Amino acid sequence: MAERERYLTPPRRGVFVARAQVMTASDVRRALTRIAHEVIERNRGLERVALIGLQTGGAPLARRLAAILEEIDGTAVPVGSVDVAFYRDDIGLRPVLPEAVTSIDFEVSGRVVVLVDDVLFTGRTVRAALNALNDYGRAQAVQLAVMVDRGHRELPIRPDYVGKNLPTRRDELVDVSEEGVVLGDLVAR
Amino acid sequence: MSDPMSDPMSGPAADPAADPGGWPVTATRHLLSIADLGRDGINEVMRVTDSFVEVGRRAIPKVPALRGKTVVSLFCEDSTRTRLSFETAARRLSADTMNFSASSSSLSKGESLRDTVETIDAMGVHALVVRHFSAGVPWQVASWVSAAVVNAGDGWHEHPTQALLDCYTIRESIGADAGLEGLRIAIVGDVKHSRVARSNVLAFSALGAEVTIVAPPTLLPPSLAGWPVVVSNDLDGVLPKSDVVYLLRLQTERATESLLPSVREYTAGYGLTRERGALLAERALVMHPGPMNRGVEIAAELAGLPNSLVTRQVANGVAVRMAVLYLLLGSGADLGA
Numbered sequence: 030m031a032e033r034e035r036y037l038t039p040p041r042r043g044v045f046v047a048r049a050q051v052m053t054a055s056d057v058r059r060a061l062t063r064i065a066h067e068v069i070e071r072n073r074g075l076e077r078v079a080l081i082g083l084q085t086g087g088a089p090l091a092r093r094l095a096a097i098l099e100e101i102d103g104t105a106v107p108v109g110s111v112d113v114a115f116y117r118d119d120i121g122l123r124p125v126l127p128e129a130v131t132s133i134d135f136e137v138s139g140r141v142v143v144l145v146d147d148v149l150f151t152g153r154t155v156r157a158a159l160n161a162l163n164d165y166g167r168a169q170a171v172q173l174a175v176m177v178d179r180g181h182r183e184l185p186i187r188p189d190y191v192g193k194n195l196p197t198r199r200d201e202l203v204d205v206s207e208e209g210v211v212l213g214d215l216v217a218r
Numbered sequence: 219m220s221d222p223m224s225d226p227m228s229g230p231a232a233d234p235a236a237d238p239g240g241w242p243v244t245a246t247r248h249l250l251s252i253a254d255l256g257r258d259g260i261n262e263v264m265r266v267t268d269s270f271v272e273v274g275r276r277a278i279p280k281v282p283a284l285r286g287k288t289v290v291s292l293f294c295e296d297s298t299r300t301r302l303s304f305e306t307a308a309r310r311l312s313a314d315t316m317n318f319s320a321s322s323s324s325l326s327k328g329e330s331l332r333d334t335v336e337t338i339d340a341m342g343v344h345a346l347v348v349r350h351f352s353a354g355v356p357w358q359v360a361s362w363v364s365a366a367v368v369n370a371g372d373g374w375h376e377h378p379t380q381a382l383l384d385c386y387t388i389r390e391s392i393g394a395d396a397g398l399e400g401l402r403i404a405i406v407g408d409v410k411h412s413r414v415a416r417s418n419v420l421a422f423s424a425l426g427a428e429v430t431i432v433a434p435p436t437l438l439p440p441s442l443a444g445w446p447v448v449v450s451n452d453l454d455g456v457l458p459k460s461d462v463v464y465l466l467r468l469q470t471e472r473a474t475e476s477l478l479p480s481v482r483e484y485t486a487g488y489g490l491t492r493e494r495g496a497l498l499a500e501r502a503l504v505m506h507p508g509p510m511n512r513g514v515e516i517a518a519e520l521a522g523l524p525n526s527l528v529t530r531q532v533a534n535g536v537a538v539r540m541a542v543l544y545l546l547l548g549s550g551a552d553l554g555a
Contacts (some may be wrong), residue, residue, distance in 0.1 A: 112269060115281035117313075120548045127269040164278045 041080060042213040045202055051152035052193055058174065061090070065097040066173055067190050072141055075104040077169065079140045083158055084112040084129040085204055086147030094145060107140075109133035113157035131161070136143035141189075146207035151176040152186035168208035176205050224339070244473060248360045249542055252378045260385060260424060263541050267386050270537040273310065279292070283548050284313040292359075293370070294320040295351045299508055300370050300379075304347045307539035311548070316343070331355070332362055339363040340437040344547050345495040348372070374411050380507055381417035383538040385425060386533050388462060391401040391447050398425035405447075406432040406488060407466030408513055410439050413465055414507045419447055426455060432456050433490060436477040449524040453488055458495040464488055464505045465515045485514055492517045503527055 053059070072078050075098060082091030088110040095108045114120075114127040144158055155173060162168060174190035179197040197203065199213065203205045230321065248254070255263065266546045268304040273279055293302055301317075308315045318338065320326065325334055338346065348356045353373035360367040371377040388398060403422050409415045409431050423430050423446040430448045431438070442449060450456050456514040458461065473481050490504065495517065498504070504516070504526045523527060 114269070114545070115273070115283040115548075120283055125548065127266060130268045132272070138445050160282070164276060164280070168497070 043217050045204060045213050046216045047204070048211040049212045050209060051195055051203075053210050054207065054209045057192065057209055060156070060176065062093055062101075064190040064192065065094060065101055068094075068098065068143060068172075068174070069102055069103075071097075071172070071189070071203050072208045075102050075106050077139065077141050078143060079109065079135060079137070080143050080145055081133065081158075082110045083144060083146040083154060084127075084131070084155040087145045088129070090147060090205075091145040092122075094143075094173070094174070107135040109135065111144075111158055111161050113154055113171055115162050116157035116160045118153060118157070133165050137162060137168050138167060139169050141170045141172065142168040143172045143174050143213075145174045147176050148203045149173070149178045149188055149191075150181055150184045150203075152184040155186050156184050168206055177203050179203050222552070233269045235383075238453070245544050247546070248356075249546060250356050250360060250367065250369045250451065251376050252381050252417045255378075255397050255424075260382065260421060263364045263382050263545065264386055264389060265539065266541040266545060267382075267534070270310075270540040271534070273540070274533075274537055280310050280312060282312045282374055283309070283544055284311040287311075287313040288316060288342070289313045289345045289347065289543060289547075290316045290318060290338055290343045290346040290365075291349075291370070292318045292338070293347075293349045293376055294325070294331075294355075295349050295371070296555070297349055297371070299535070300349065300377075303532070303535040304368075304370060304379075305545075306536050306540050307543055308345075310536070311342075311540055311543060311545070313547070316395055322334040331359075333360050335362055339365055343542060344369045347428060356527060368418045368542060368546065371413055373413065375413050376417045377413040377507075378417050378421075379535070379539055379542055380414050381421035382536045382542065383441070383531060384418055384464070384505060384507070385421050386538050387505065387527050387534050388503065390534065391527060391528065392461075395549075398422060398427040398537065401427040401461045402430070402459060403427045403464060404430045404432055404453075404460040405466065406453060406456075406490070407465065408437045408472060409470050410437045411469065417443060418464065428461070429531075430456055432488065434484070437472070451487075452495060454494065456500055457502075460502055462503045463490065463498065467507065467509065468510070468511060468515050470514070481514055489514060490516045495520050495523075498525075503523070505531060508532065 053136055057181050069075060080091045080095050082088035091108050095106050099105050106157050110126045110132050112129050112131045114125050118127050119125060142162060172189040176187045176192035178188055178191045179195050181199055204213060259355060272279055293301055301360055305315050308467055343365050345368060346363060347368045347370045348359050349370040350372050353375035355372050356367050356369040368374055369378055404413050405418060419429055428451055432450050432453050434451060470481055472478050478484050502525060504520060506516060506528050510516055510521060512521060
């Protein structure tokens with residue numbers, strides 16, 4: 030949803046037209062369950078793990094992932110969300126406004142933070158999130174979980190956990206929502 | 219000093235280039251008057267302020283948003299809280315700040331304001347925060363420079379960031395979603411000489427509040443035509459019916475200007491004394507823009523009560539000014555509308 034909303038803000042006015050359903054709602058749920066197992070395996074438990082969703086698309090995914098982790102392991106991991114507007118490198122080039130208030134009410138220092146986002150594209154949002162996270166403390170390690178990796182990276186960033194690798198054209202849009210993942214185009218009004 | 223305006227609410231004409239559209243604030247290059255923002259613009263500032271309040275709570279309350287930008291405060295009138303508040307805001311956004319005060323500059327050697335301002339602008343600054351003792355100076359400055367201009371108080375005319383932080387503070391204490399719709403706000407005191415009153419009347423009424431002005435007749439503006447307010451001079455009657463009581467500072471020199479018989483008589487009629495505190499509705503909020511004259515417009519005991527928002531106003535001032543500077547300098551102003 031986040032990506033679609035961003036593209037709908039001026040000056041890139043347009044309408045998102047869906048072309049293909051890439052993942053169904055149950056595909057997304059299964060991918061989250063697999064990622065949950067991978068997080069537990071990689072970190073040998075959840076003792077120091079915390080999840081931080083990137084606003085706005087990653088925040089609901091982070092909450093869902095935390096619920097699944099608790100189901101599997103019986104451990105409640107802290108969940109936060111971060112809005113990276115003030116850390117972006119395109120401030121001044123386009124309207125960059127915060128979409129939601131950052132909320133991290135646990136100590137970041139010493140934790141393994143798993144950043145969660147819906148779509149990984151250029152990597153610039155993740156770069157901004159790493160900088161933002163640094164202002165909250167020194168995490169022991171930072172890992173990245175995304176539902177869709179659509180390629181076209183502009184920075185040396187790679188995800189640790191991926192729901193689905195999805196080859197895309199640069200001008201396509203990927204929409205992740207409760208109903209699944211949809212590939213589409215932005216059509217001018 | 220003569221009254222700078224015959225029609226108190228109109229003031230100097232707004233910048234014709236500032237056409238608030240889909241992006242109310244970002245489409246406005248300057249913040250000169252609350253009227254530049256309108257209801258949507260004020261709400262947009264409030265929304266962005268929420269994010270900066272969170273930044274202020276962090277261990278490192280600083281973001282890199284305005285790196286490489288320079289913010290100059292140009293103060294031709296004494297000020298402590300507004301100047302420090304703007305400077306703190308600019309620094310927390312990682313902007314560079316420069317400080318200019320009239321007394322220690324070439325203005326005191328006789329250089330004209332225009333030459334001084336154009337000199338500063340030529341150094342490549344991005345924002346000028348202007349406080350001046352004459353109404354309309356920020357509009358003049360905006361027409362001379364390429365930088366964004368923020369009005370930090372001009373004469374008796376306007377003080378838009380004070381109004382924004384007051385709206386934010388009220389919204390914060392009654393709940394963000396409630397809005398100011400139907401809220402009964404009394405503004406008490408020297409309305410005639412108050413830029414805070416002018417900006418707040420515009421802002422409160424834009425957000426749907428019902429504003430009552432309570433003042434002695436000598437401290438009312440010569441004309442209230444166009445003001446969306448009710449006027450009263452019976453504070454005891456207004457207090458029980460008010461959700462917010464906003465007290466203005468009484469400049470003690472008003473008594474020597476024979477606008478008032480004496481400061482004590484003002485306090486007897488219009489001060490929020492301890493006895494009057496009992497008339498306040500149970501959840502009524504008390505506000506004051508500072509600096510307070512304790513014992514004149516507000517009793518010392520009342521300034522410290524839990525429903526007094528005075529310190530919240532100061533704390534929120536930094537976050538609101540961060541939002542204003544960010545919206546003017548950081549969010550792609552020329553892309554709007």
